[in-house]
Amino acid sequence: MTPLPSPSDRFRLLENGEEYFPRVFDAIARARESVLLETFILFEDEVGHKLHAALVAAARRGVRVALTVDGFGSHDLSPAFIRGLADAGVHFCTFAPRPRLLGVRTHIFRRMHRKLIAVDAEVAFVGGLNFSAQHLYQFGPLAKQDYAVEIRGPFARQVHDFLVRAMPGACPPPPLPEPAAGRGRADPRTHAGAxxxxxxxxxxxxxxxxxxxxxxxxxxxxxxxxxxxxxxxxxxxxxxxxxxxxxxxxxxxxxxxxxxxxxxxxxxxxxxxxxxxxxxxxxxxxxxxxxxxxxxxxxxxxxxxxxxxxxxxxxxxxxxxxxxxxxxxxxxxxxxxxxxxxxxxxxxxxxxxxxxxxxxxxxxxxxxxxxxxxPAWAGWLPAHAPRLVQPMPGGRRHARRVVVLRGGAE
Known part of the structure; x- marks a missing residue:
């Protein structure tokens, strides 16, 4: 399905998976330098396999690809699925994985719930859709109604720069230059700019x-x-x-x-x-x-x-x-x-x-x-240092290599 264009030439509203997934996969297919992606949920269903194929293809043609999933929302990814990404050169990480206790996921608090994508610092996506067939109308009565926005031009760099900070090692230095005044820069306190x-x-x-x-x-x-x-x-x-x-x-x-x-x-x-x-x-x-x-x-x-x-x-x-x-x-x-x-x-x-x-x-x-x-009580709830964990060679699910994130990109 081709989405109706938004009147704005910088921001396109995307409704549900029928509009969102094709735009994301097309942007990844056109990537020349980098694809950075964070998602709360990634399932091994028809949508997850299409994303897997798109990221593997981008990595194999020399694009720097980084993917972070949440350890609570994406807890059932198989070793083969992860190994396929890692073997192609995808910088794959799980956010704050925790062992199960009597089969129960214990890390409901401090989850990485973001859904962000940046491609070549020129196009970005922000929204609420996970990579799951549940966001497609054909899923049935439990299909979810949801929205995202596609950003093109200088404002997409905000998402790219944030993900560079949130994914240590995914995009190595040199540091990216600050965007020119009036071209995508915004004051986070006043939200000035478009x-x-x-x-x-x-x-x-x-x-x-x-x-x-x-x-x-x-x-x-x-x-x-x-x-x-x-x-x-x-x-x-x-x-x-x-x-x-x-x-x-x-x-x-x-x-x-x-x-x-x-x-x-x-x-x-x-x-x-x-x-x-x-x-x-x-x-x-x-x-x-x-x-x-x-x-x-x-x-x-x-x-x-x-x-x-x-x-x-x-x-x-x-x-x-x-x-x-x-x-x-x-x-x-x-x-x-x-x-x-x-x-x-x-x-x-x-x-x-x-x-x-x-x-x-x-x-x-x-x-x-x-x-x-x-809000005051939240600080007393179980917490853990946020970590990005990479898979080990040989297919084991999580590595000993741990990156602890601090500061604004926590």
Whole structure:
């Protein structure tokens, strides 16, 4: 499927795997110098094998190829699959692998949840799609609805430069020059310029994505649409959304109506009454599981990325969102979300999910206090030094060679 082009010539919105995967594979096939890729999930299904073939082909023709997967999300890759990449020259790493305990994956905290790709520092992709057939409509009723953005031109270098820092040894020195003023450079504190890659780690950038949302919500004058898979935001975001609705901003939340994790939807539903009392409109996507992490505010602000608005993404995971200040792209994303709202969503009537018992009321109160305190509590949860681990010669899954990442590229 050929995606409809976004009105912007720098940013192209990609919806679902039918649009995303062909663009990624085409960019890799055209690569001349480097392909850098991070993903939370890589499965050995039809999509994973196509990616494997594309990366192997690029490496064999002399392109520098680096791939990092998360040790929690991509825990079942076979030794043969990994060995095929390594033998072709792909710089393959697993982020923070941990042994299982009685068959259970123990490293749910501090996951590398980013989905980033940079090709030749000229084209990049940022979004929420993993490399899995679950993002294709043909997967069936559990196929996920999701979004990514393709970036071309100088703004793609932000993603490339970040991945160079996040993948030690993948792209050796000399260091890359700073982009010229006005050509893709952005202040991460003010998000000046047409686009800025905003990341979250557990060191110097703990709250950057949350603050980007807060800045946009507090500045909103007319309209906010937040479409997010797992909506259980911190107290500051809840308060900002209610304040925006109180001052006359139309605030709409597009959330899961057919959740793939029902307990998450149940917890988020405890907040519906409070938000609706403040004037926030809540809509649920009912066709299939919603996996998107996008938002638009007024006519000049949008974000597409990997970060959910829940405690894991906002306080624990390593995440990456692109904040875009491009009126044409914002308008296009808004139109796509409006179409989704008009055809595949249902409005949640006020009072439908109000506490029905004293127990529900108690749970709602506890949820508010949990969200207020969770960012501080997150530091007490199990943590480990983030590591990139390479496979050993001979096919063993993980190597003794360990790279410990610190600083902004954690």
């Amino acid at each position: 686009a800025c890659l905003v990341t979250r780690d557990n060191h110097r950038h703990r709250n950057d994505i949350e603050f980007a949302y807060l800045e946009a919500i507090r500045a909103a004058r007319r309209d906010i649409i937040i479409a997010n898979a797992y909506f259980l935001p911190g107290y500051r975001l809840l308060h900002a959304l209610c304040e925006a609705a109180a001052r006359g901003v139309r605030v709409r939340l597009l959330l899961q109506g057919k959740p793939d994790m029902p307990w998450v939807a149940r917890a988020g539903g405890l907040l519906y009454g409070h938000l609706q009392d403040a004037g926030v409109q809540i809509l649920e996507y009912v066709e299939r599981p919603f996996h998107g992490k996008v938002a638009v505010v007024d006519d000049g602000w949008a974000t597409v990325g990997s970060s959910n608005l829940d405690p894991l993404s906002l306080s624990l995971n390593l995440e990456a969102n692109l904040v875009i200040r491009d009126a044409a792209f914002v308008r296009h994303l808004r139109d796509q979300l409006e179409a989704l709202i008009g055809t595949r969503c249902r409005a949640v009537p006020p009072g439908l999910k109000q506490p029905r018992s004293r127990l529900d009321a108690l749970c709602a109160a506890l949820m508010f206090h949990f969200l207020r305190r969770f």
